């Protein structure tokens with residue numbers, strides 16, 4: 001089967017011969033289960049805003065968040081994806097797509113350069129350093145957008161779903177934010193280079209992490225119960 005091109009990056013479609021360490025599922029996360037979990041979290045924890053890294057075309061996770069009626073600030077570094085998502089989400093006045101990079105460019109590139117990519121999980125490419133570097137190698141309006149939007153005390157659901165190779169860097173930066181105890185964290189691709197280590201980090205430190213059927217995504221109450229209504 002041929003690779004599918006999504007603007008500037010390529011995601012391989014898999015056939016039976018494909019190596020088992022490659023990602024196998026849809027980019028858009030808008031399953032019924034995801035919708036139910038998001039709606040429950042928003043209600044149970046009285047969430048005011050959603051912050052997302054990685055909008056893609058806006059028709060996956062972002063459309064699920066949009067329908068909650070809460071403010072949604074979603075960060076996308078790829079200009080084509082940003083424009084497509086802005087158009088696709090035009091009807092939702094509560095949503096703003098930000099043409100930005102989740103972290104500072106330097107931090108993203110350093111994280112990729114120094115990463116060994118040797119953990120036993122799924123990857124998007126046989127050349128992960130250059131693959132993910134190309135994904136973030138974009139001119140944007142705002143760098144460090146995750147810090148701008150989520151480094152605060154507000155009751156937010158924070159969803160991390162950008163480039164596989166930088167997912168863990170985003171997670172580690174986010175875990176340094178003082179206000180993280182007022183957040184519900186949701187992670188996509190937890191059996192993948194993106195967030196496998198993020199889940200392990202949380203579990204080792206005693207956070208309760210809930211996982212979706214099939215281990216696609218996970219969620220965690222960083223307030224350890226204090227935010228629950």
Ligand SMILES: C[S@@+](CC[C@H](N)C(=O)[O-])C[C@H]1O[C@@H](n2cnc3c(N)ncnc32)[C@H](O)[C@@H]1O
Nearest residue numbers: 028029054056060061076077078101102162163
């Ligand atoms: C997996 S897709 C997001 C899928 C989307 N959340 C959904 O469920 O439909 C990842 C997106 O993140 C964008 N991206 C990758 N790295 C980024 C970064 N560091 N900051 C902002 N956007 C990023 C890519 O351009 C791509 O569109």
